[in-house]
Amino acid sequence: MTKLTPLHGKRILLIIGGGIAAYKTLELIRRLADKGVRVRAIMTKAAHEFVTPLSVSSLTGEKVYTDLFDLTDEAEMGHIQLSRDADLLLVAPATADLMARMVAGMANDLATTALLATDKPVMVAPAMNVRMWEHKSTQRNIAQLTQDGVGFIGPDDGDMACGEFGPGRLSETPDIIAALENHFNTSTGPLAGRHILVTSGPTHEPIDPVRYLANRSSGKQGHAIAGSLASLGAQVTLVAGPTAQPNPSGVTVVPVETARQMLAACQTALPADGVICAAAVADWRVAQDAEQKMKKGPDGVPALALTENPDILATISQLPQGQRPALVVGFAAETEKVIEHATAKLARKKCDWLVANDVSPESGVMGGDMNTVHVLSATGRDDWPQLSKTEVADRLARKVADYFTS
Ligand code: CTP
Secondary structure: OOOOOOOOOOEEEEEEOOOHHHHHHHHHHHHHHHOOOEEEEEEOOHHHHOOOHHHHHHHHOOOOEOOOOOHHHHHHOOHHHHHHOOOEEEEEEEOHHHHHHHHHOOOOOHHHHHHHHOOOOEEEEEOOOHHHHHOHHHHHHHHHHHHOOOEEOOOEEEEOOOOOEEEEEOOOHHHHHHHHHHHHHHHOOOOOOOEEEEEEOEOOEEEEOOEEEOOOOOOHHHHHHHHHHHHOOOEEEEEEOOOOOOOOOOEEEEEOOOHHHHHHHHHHHOOOOEEEEOOEOOOEEEOOOOOOOOOOOOOOOOOOOEEEOOOHHHHHHOOOOOOOOOEEEEEEEEOOOHHHHHHHHHHHHOOOEEEEEEOOHHHOOOOOOEEOEEEEEOOEEEEOOOEEHHHHHHHHHHHHHHHHHO
16 A cells, blocks of 8 residues: 655745755755655745755756746746745745744745735744744744744754754754645545544653663554554644654654653543554553662562553543543454453453454564554454554554544
């Protein structure tokens, strides 16, 4: 099954503002082109100080627009047409000055004129010195632009070119692309307008500051499910235990460590239309984790007293009507009697579907790329063939979409 590429064929009008981060838009244009996006660029006068129109036009393969009063452009394409002929306008880097002019509705150069003339969605990726970002004027402008429906991407925290540290760095290219994909996903696709919560990965339960209890879950299956749901247009919150998996694009990731943190993050993320609990949550934690590293001593080997963790799936499944998501899906990781144990688990956890898989060492599922699952529900059982975890994710996401659209 081929993945949907929400950016493919889209037309983006990139407005490059005059900031040191402008050079990063060259990489952004390349990556967007890789995704099949047609980029046209407008550069502000100040942007010319940081990148050349020649570099930008070589990468976009198009003329770069800079001057409002360029008559040739008016003959070829008017500035109104330029802004209307795009699916989205992206301002990157959005400087404090450019945002202020957007708020004021100014049209004193081609960039602001295009922004004022458009009826298309506008997203801004700000970049500026941290003091400028935190200044009351800028904060006022951000609030106004948000109210006007402008989408914000970043900025990130970090070291700045000016030697300071804090919010104000232009978001990284993959994050800008993920935000754009998310924008296009959530406006189309069978799951558009649906919020789905996904848990993934293991949990780590501390023993002392340097040791923890964990399991072999890689997070591959849960992360793939989050990505597949997002590619069908869902707004996805992924509450993820510690994993090495990259964040799936277009997904809001909430990183957690322990089962209790995972439950709290899920409760914060609700309400949701659907929940998919794919995490391998530790059933137990150490009753009293040590504040300092436990040391070897004359008293011999320490005994760990364990206590039970909250059951996230069962808690969500048993929320009162009105708060309970319409569709609650659990996983069952079994090492023997897969169907028998999973059937009992479906009844015990009171979820709607249970995706059962064999995680015995011979199956190679834990940490591996393949999975063989059985989807159980009150109406029966569906045995899927062995598939890659990505294929399982796509198939499950389509089943979720069918549930919400039928
Ligand atoms: N689960 C959960 N919270 C827990 C334990 C499990 O949300 N504290 C969820 C998992 O995400 C999964 C389902 O419950 O969707 C079943 O997990 P599994 O580990 O197979 O079952 P357990 O409830 O732990 O039961 P057992 O270990 O006895 O098989």
